Amino acid sequence: MSPDERETRGIKAALIIEVVGRPPEHLIDTLKTIIKRIDEEKNVVVKSKKINEPKLMKDNKDFYTSFAEIEVEVEEILYLAVLMFKYMPAHVEVIEPELIALTNNGWNDIFNEITRRLHGYDEVAKILQFERGILEKRFREALGEEKFKEILEDRASVKKEKPKKKKKK
Known part of the structure; x- marks a missing residue:
């Protein structure tokens, strides 16, 4: 078994993407576009999505806020890291598996992606x-x-x- 074969594949995660703006219908369209782009990412599949209705912000009554709850499955953990940097979710939760195995190569890919973005x-x-x-x-x-x-x-x-x-x- 090669080292790459020992890495965990098929990782399910939940993302929460928040947007702020106006008019409220623009927020819904923006979230739909973001979800579509996430689904088009390499080695990423959107498994489920829920877009919440926009609400007036408490501190600023001129703006609305909304968020989408998105469940994704990524081929490997690197693609989840890419999603985090590209779409800046407010929250990320790995749903499964409970334990993720990663080789030195896998860690190197993640660290290099983070370094490149920074x-x-x-x-x-x-x-x-x-x-x-x-x-x-x-x-x-x-x-x-x-x-x-x-x-x-x-x-x-x-x-x-x-x-x-x-x-x-």
């Missing part, structure tokens, strides 16, 4: 920081240093004025 996010963050610096420099030049500082101070005072949420006891 490097991609890091690259985006660095580009955004660089572009922010360019925009800040252009604003300083266009507005002048005094006006720019005034805007920053106004912005800082607005942040301080926001009421803090009360903690539940």
